[in-house]
Amino acid sequence: MSKPNSAPNEIVDLVIIGAGPVGTSLAVLAVQRGFSTILVDARDPSAVPATDTRTFAIVRGSWRLLGATGVHPLLEGVTEPLNGLEAVDGGTHAFGAPGIIFGNDDLPADDDGQPLGQMVPSADLQVALDKVTGQITGTEGGLTWLKNTRFEALEDGAAATTVVLSDGSRIRTRLVAACDGVNSSVRSALGINTDDHDYGKSVFAANVKLERPHGGIARQLFMPEGPFATLPMPDNRANLAWYMKRGAAETLAQMPVEDIEAELNARFEHFAGPMKIDGPVISYPLKMRLAQKIIGPRVVLLGDAAHRINPLAGQGLNLGFKDLAALIDIMVEAREVGLDHGAAAATERYQQARRFDMTTVALFMDAIDRAFSNDNAILKPLRGLAMTAANKIGPLRRAMARQASADQAHLPSLMR
Numbered sequence: 522m523s524k525p526n527s528a529p530n531e532i533v534d535l536v537i538i539g540a541g542p543v544g545t546s547l548a549v550l551a552v553q554r555g556f557s558t559i560l561v562d563a564r565d566p567s568a569v570p571a572t573d574t575r576t577f578a579i580v581r582g583s584w585r586l587l588g589a590t591g592v593h594p595l596l597e598g599v600t601e602p603l604n605g606l607e608a609v610d611g612g613t614h615a616f617g618a619p620g621i622i623f624g625n626d627d628l629p630a631d632d633d634g635q636p637l638g639q640m641v642p643s644a645d646l647q648v649a650l651d652k653v654t655g656q657i658t659g660t661e662g663g664l665t666w667l668k669n670t671r672f673e674a675l676e677d678g679a680a681a682t683t684v685v686l687s688d689g690s691r692i693r694t695r696l697v698a699a700c701d702g703v704n705s706s707v708r709s710a711l712g713i714n715t716d717d718h719d720y721g722k723s724v725f726a727a728n729v730k731l732e733r734p735h736g737g738i739a740r741q742l743f744m745p746e747g748p749f750a751t752l753p754m755p756d757n758r759a760n761l762a763w764y765m766k767r768g769a770a771e772t773l774a775q776m777p778v779e780d781i782e783a784e785l786n787a788r789f790e791h792f793a794g795p796m797k798i799d800g801p802v803i804s805y806p807l808k809m810r811l812a813q814k815i816i817g818p819r820v821v822l823l824g825d826a827a828h829r830i831n832p833l834a835g836q837g838l839n840l841g842f843k844d845l846a847a848l849i850d851i852m853v854e855a856r857e858v859g860l861d862h863g864a865a866a867a868t869e870r871y872q873q874a875r876r877f878d879m880t881t882v883a884l885f886m887d888a889i890d891r892a893f894s895n896d897n898a899i900l901k902p903l904r905g906l907a908m909t910a911a912n913k914i915g916p917l918r919r920a921m922a923r924q925a926s927a928d929q930a931h932l933p934s935l936m937r
C-alpha cells in the first residue's frame with residue numbers, strides 16, 4: 522500500500538488510530554457505511570503475539586454489533602454461550618443470602634435466540650477481526666490499513682486536522698478516532714489528563730478444565746481480598762480471574778503448575794469443583810484510568826483510550842463497543858443532514874452520548890469491588906440484604922440483566 526501522503530486538498534473522512542477490537546470493528550462498520558477510512562496500527566504483523574489468556578464476556582448487544590462486522594462465522598467453535606451470572610458473597614452468610622443470579626429468562630426473547638452473551642477468547646476475536654478488516658483493505662474494499670506504523674502528532678486545521686505518522690506520512694482528515702488503548706498517544710497529544718486509581722491488587726488469570734458442568738454460568742465468589750471468578754468456555758473449561766494483593770498474583774503465576782493447582786483447589790474447590798490448569802497463566806495489575814475529556818478538536822476517544830475499568834463484570838470491551846456504535850450513529854446522522862461529522866457539534870454529541878455511561882459503569886464496578894472486597898461488620902449485612910433484594914425482586918433482576926447484556930431500546934442502532 523502506498524503512503525497516503527495525501528494531495529494537499531484531499532481530506533479523508535476518518536482516520537482510526539489503533540487496530541485492537543474497537544479500532545478494527547469501527548473501521549469495518551465505517552467503510553460499510555461509505556466513509557473513506559484509514560486505519561493505523563503500531564502492531565508488527567510478523568511479531569509473535571504476546572500470551573493472552575483473556576476471554577471476553579461479549580454481551581448480547583455487543584454480539585449483535587460484531588455480527589454486523591461479519592465475524593460471527595469466523596468465531597464458530599471457539600465461543601461458549603453465556604447463559605447467566607451468579608455472584609456469591611463469600612464474606613457473609615449472615616442473612617443466608619443466596620447468590621444473585623440472572624439469566625436468559627430475565628431478558629426479552631431475542632429473534633435469533635441469542636443468550637445473555639457469548640464468551641469469546643480475546644486472541645481468537647482479534648484474529649477474526651483482523652481477517653474481516655483485511656478483506657476490505659485495498660482499492661476494491663475501500664480501507665487503507667497502515668500496519669507497523671505509529672501515530673506521532675496532530676496538527677489542527679479548520680476544515681480538517683492533520684495526522685502525522687511515524688513513516689513520515691501526513692493525512693488530512695475530518696475526524697480522528699483514537700482507539701489506541703489505555704496508554705493512548707492521541708490522548709497525550711491532546712493534553713487530556715486521566716483520573717487514575719491503582720487498586721494495589723493484581724489479577725491472576727488462567728484457563729482451567731472443570732469437573733463440574735458449568736452450564737454456561739459465569740460465577741463470582743466475593744472474598745474479602747477480592748473476587749474469584751469462573752467464566753464458561755467450550756469443553757467444560759473456564760477462564761478464571763482471581764484478585765489478590767499486588768505481588769501475590771505475580772508470585773503465584775511464577776510457581777510450578779502443580780503448586781498452582783494445589784493452591785487453587787485448596788481455596789476454591791468448594792465453589793468451583795476440582796480444577797486443572799489448561800494453558801499458560803498470567804497476572805496483571807488492576808488499575809482504573811478514565812480520561813477527563815473524551816473529545817478534542819476533530820478527535821474522539823473510544824475504548825480503553827477513554828476508559829480502562831475494573832474488569833470485575835467483564836464490561837470493559839463492551840463499553841468500547843457502545844462507544845463505536847454511538848459514533849457510527851452520530852456520523853451517519855450528521856451526513857444525512859449535510860453536516861460535517863467531525864465538527865464540534867458532532868464530537869460534542871458523542872461526548873454527551875457516552876461520557877455519563879462510561880463514568881457510571883466504571884464507578885459502579887469500582888463501588889462493587891470496594892463494597893464486597895472487605896470484611897466490614899457494617900457492610901456485610903447490608904450487602905447480604907442487597908443481594909437478597911436483587912435476587913427476589915423480579916423487575917430489579919430483569920433490569921440488571923438488560924443493563925448487563927446491553928439489551929435496551931435506547932442503545933445505538935447497531936446494538937439493538
Ligand SMILES: Cc1cc2nc3c(=O)[nH]c(=O)nc-3n(C[C@H](O)[C@H](O)[C@H](O)COP(=O)(O)OP(=O)(O)OC[C@H]3O[C@@H](n4cnc5c(N)ncnc54)[C@H](O)[C@@H]3O)c2cc1C
Pocket residue numbers: 538539540541542543544561562563564575576577578579670671672673700701702703705706707724726805823824825826832834835836837838839840841
Ligand atoms: C485481563 C483482562 C480481562 C478483561 N476481560 C474483559 C471482559 O471479559 N469483557 C470485556 O468487555 N472487557 C474485558 N477487558 C477489557 C478489554 O481487554 C479492553 O477493554 C479492550 O481490549 C480494549 O480494546 P481497545 O481496542 O480499546 O484497545 P486495545 O485492545 O488496547 O488496542 C489498542 C491498539 O492500539 C494500537 N496502538 C497503541 N498505540 C499506538 C500508536 N501510537 N499508534 C498506532 N497504534 C497504536 C495497539 O497496537 C493496539 O492494537 C479485560 C481486560 C483485561 C486486562
